[in-house]
Amino acid sequence: MKFPGVSVVLPILNEERFLEHAIEAILEQKYPGDLEVILALGPSRDRTNEIAQGLRQKDSRVVLVDSPTGRTAAGLNLAIKEAKFEIICRIDGHAEISETYIQDAVEIMEETGAVNVGGIMAAVGKSAFESAVATAMRSPLGVGGARFHIGGKAGPADTVYLGVFKKRALLEVGLYDERFTRAQDWELNYRLRQGGGVIWFDPRLVVTYRPRPSLQALAKQYFEYGRWRHAVVRTHKGTANYRYIAPPLATIIIALSLLAGIFIHPYYLLPALSYATAVLAGAFVIGKTFSEKLTLPAVLATMHISWGAGYLTSPRKLIS
Numbered sequence: 001m002k003f004p005g006v007s008v009v010l011p012i013l014n015e016e017r018f019l020e021h022a023i024e025a026i027l028e029q030k031y032p033g034d035l036e037v038i039l040a041l042g043p044s045r046d047r048t049n050e051i052a053q054g055l056r057q058k059d060s061r062v063v064l065v066d067s068p069t070g071r072t073a074a075g076l077n078l079a080i081k082e083a084k085f086e087i088i089c090r091i092d093g094h095a096e097i098s099e100t101y102i103q104d105a106v107e108i109m110e111e112t113g114a115v116n117v118g119g120i121m122a123a124v125g126k127s128a129f130e131s132a133v134a135t136a137m138r139s140p141l142g143v144g145g146a147r148f149h150i151g152g153k154a155g156p157a158d159t160v161y162l163g164v165f166k167k168r169a170l171l172e173v174g175l176y177d178e179r180f181t182r183a184q185d186w187e188l189n190y191r192l193r194q195g196g197g198v199i200w201f202d203p204r205l206v207v208t209y210r211p212r213p214s215l216q217a218l219a220k221q222y223f224e225y226g227r228w229r230h231a232v233v234r235t236h237k238g239t240a241n242y243r244y245i246a247p248p249l250a251t252i253i254i255a256l257s258l259l260a261g262i263f264i265h266p267y268y269l270l271p272a273l274s275y276a277t278a279v280l281a282g283a284f285v286i287g288k289t290f291s292e293k294l295t296l297p298a299v300l301a302t303m304h305i306s307w308g309a310g311y312l313t314s315p316r317k318l319i320s
Contacts, residue, residue: 001110003033005085006102007167011067011075013042015093016051018210023055023062025096031103038063038079039093042070048093073176073184080167080175088165095162096208105164108202115169115197116189118160119205121148126210132287132295133211133218141282142303144243147201157201159189161209169197179319182228190236215298219306226310231318244311250275251308276301 008026012019026037039052041064056062065082067075080088087109089102108117123138125131136142143149148161163185173191176184189199212218226247233240254272261269276297283296 001107003031003103003106004087005034005036006031006087006089006106006164007080007083007085008035008037008089008091008102009040009076009079009083010038010091010093011040011042011072011079012044012048012052012093013067013070013075014044014046014048016044016046016048018094018096019048019051020055022091022093022096025099026091026102027059027061028099029097029102030099031106033106034085035102036061036063036083036085038065038082040065040067040075040079042067042075044070071178071181073178073180076184077175077178080170083167086167088167088170090162090165091207092162092209094210098206101205101207102164104202104204108200108205109164109166112200113198114156114200115192116160116163116165117200117202117205118148118163119202119207120151121161121209122206123209123211127213128291129215129295129299130211130213131289132292132299135286135288135292136296136299136303137209137211139282139286141286142300144246146243147203151203152201154202154204155200157199158193159186160199160201161185161207163189163199164205169195180228180231182224183232186229187232187235190232190239215302218299219302222303222306223310226307226312227314227318228310229307230311230314234314234316235319247304247308248311249308251305251312254305279304 023037041049041052052064056064065078067078087106091097105117123134125134138150140150147157169192173195176188180187193199212221229244254275257268257272279297279300283300284293287293287296
């Protein structure tokens with residue numbers, strides 16, 4: 001087959017730690033077609049933009065565009081509009097792809113006729129805490145049954161991690177919805193599916209993802225996930241499923257259990273204690289090291305409760 005040109009687009013904000021490695025992994029692709037890498041640079045507070053300028057000087061395939069707001073969806077749209085090729089590959093500044101990722105994705109797209117193909121969000125931590133978060137993110141106990149987290153058979157999917165798109169399909173649905181700070185990938189894939197397009201998951205497509213480095217950062221991340229997932233559900237009626245309802249329901253039950261157990265009778269603490277026991281047992285099972293087994297209970301509870309609290313407190317004014 002003749003391999004089409006690919007425009008790799010990245011929304012970049014405060015990615016000093018990982019940007020150079022991420023771009024090197026893209027530029028070193030074993031891809032027989034043309035390739036360009038478009039960085040939508042937000043107002044970073046670290047050395048990110050300086051590093052990006054250096055990357056452009058080293059390789060003419062690197063293109064820089066200004067993204068004044070630094071918002072992910074806005075940056076992606078600016079980069080896609082700048083793209084000169086027919087295939088759009090979305091990557092993040094803290095992610096790394098295998099050397100055949102783009103070629104594999106293009107071949108899968110050709111075989112399946114999908115408008116977007118993607119694979120596994122392979123969380124890999126560097127510190128002990130990040131490794132525990134990575135284990136939680138790759139387990140159903142942490143994130144439910146989404147194939148792009150835990151793997152599974154190739155086939156049609158609701159959404160995939162990042163994605164390699166047909167540019168024509170993106171333009172037909174109006175690109176990313178810039179009202180969404182989070183969950184913009186799921187929301188875009190929903191509109192692509194509603195337009196008759198196929199979203200295809202394939203476990204051969206693996207992207208290395210770097211988890212948040214602290215419990216506070218993890219809590220903020222999952223709180224925002226919950227808030228914006230509820231915004232998607234409000235925007236697209238009928239899209240909620242059990243994976244979205246379970247964390248807020250658990251959060252309510254645990255809160256009521258603690259309040260009733262403290263102020264009415266200790267018997268009411270049973271649901272909260274049952275949850276704590278389940279988390280401790282689950283951490284013991286999925287933890288790969290003794291350190292992970294100790295850290296995972298806090299990580300899992302933070303992911304669950306933060307997501308649930310975000311979902312429950314999500315204001316309608318998020319989407320205007």
